[in-house]
Amino acid sequence: MLRLDVILKEKGISNTEFAELIGVSVTSASAFKTGNIKPKFDTLVKIAEVLEVDIRQLFKPTKGGSLLNGFVEHENEVYRIYSIDDLENLLNIVKGNK
Known part of the structure; x- marks a missing residue:
């Protein structure tokens, strides 16, 4: 678990x-x-x-799916993703840099 x-x-x-x-x-x-x-x-x-x-x-997920947890590198910066909010914030950063 x-x-x-x-x-x-x-x-x-x-x-x-x-x-x-x-x-x-x-x-x-x-x-x-x-x-x-x-x-x-x-x-x-x-x-x-x-x-x-x-x-x-x-904790490991108990009802299917997977835990959102990882690293994303964008323009020489590494971002740790713990939640949907973190992912959305990174997406806004990426969109703002286009």
Whole structure:
């Protein structure tokens, strides 16, 4: 249910480093990643803060579709897309530069 493995890879954070950052054992951090243990809400908040992501980005979609999350490069600038609003803002930038 959680996307920790993907986010940690994107950020280049090892499992050991992740465990240290959120203040849990390496075993617990691994269990969070595999879904064997579901972290409490306060731990999810800490994970989101430490990884500098919106808490919603920690979860995989549950009803089809996909999570809007990625990078777009336009005219030597890299934009992070977290939401439809981010995508619309980028589209306005692109249209304004035509």
